[in-house]
Amino acid sequence: MEVKNANAAMLSNYEVFRLLTDLKEQKKDSGKSKHSAGQQNLNTIMYETLKYLSKTPSSRQRPEMVQAFLSTMRDHKLTKAEKLQLLNHRPQTAVEMQLMVEESEERFSEEQIEELIQTISQLLPGDPEQEVPANAGAEMA
């Protein structure tokens, strides 16, 4: 076996999540679980990875959201790795932004960081559990 390119492309968590869910659907449709001894490794890794990814905000994204997010981010000067981390983690505080964007204090002002956080909250879906209490509060008032 030969590795031609160990870093051909970076994948976002959402892409891997979609790939694994589609693969799972395919396997369910085909029905038979032949060679189950050999498939065990694939089943294990698929199950664990899906379990991990379904708990992250990136599992709730859709292709249009990712596209909109990336085109908006094109104007801000962020590296590919930084944009990928913002897409995967959906930071909501300035502290988280500082972790993912290198030297954020020197490259961006506080208002710009706030603006970025607002854009991220608008374009990327968050945790439905976190948003429900806010709605309940609004209804009661």
Place this chain on the structure above:
Amino acid sequence: MFVLVEMVDTVRIPPWSFQRQLNEAVSEELNKKLANKVVYNVGLCICLYDITKLEDSYIFPGDGASHTKVHFRYVVFHPFLDEILVGKIKYCSQEGVHVTMGFFDDILIPPESLQQPTKFDEAEQVWLWEYETDEGAHDLYMDQGEEIRFRVSDELFLDTSPTGPKIDETPPAQPGQSAAAAAAAPAQDTNEKKFAPYTLIGTISEPGLGLLSWWNN
């Protein structure tokens, strides 16, 4: 977190699978070979992304199976340096905090990379952060099962391919002693530790890193 790796390999399809579509048979073989396995200096392989090229299949004398050279792309877990990841604390030991992500277990945060000042509680086998505020010192425990955000500071790849049998270096023993020498050699092999082929070293010594509960308002 995940990267696409281009690889080339020769896949062997046994004759009883000849009725299947070549693409399907090849995909299954590749997943059987690579899924959930660590490739040296590449990362933990997750699943097949796609097949880019299938070359001609050959049958060699003496083996009824077909051999096909396949160019394909595989999804591999390989976080880049300084990437932020979220995991769960598996357990704490003197070596540091062991973190797991479900599909990947061998993540270690050594004591030097924990939020300082930190202390190891022997009784409860847990690391804690002695956080000082104006009101006084709080002990923040790093309990099992807690979600933790960390930065990847280093990665270690270990070649765990099998090595040949050890050559006995002791001089040929007398007939009376040879039984004892033979008994000692297998005992040595069973004491060897199993090393993880891929380990991640993390750090949480920055504002924002550590247990998620520490930073959520």
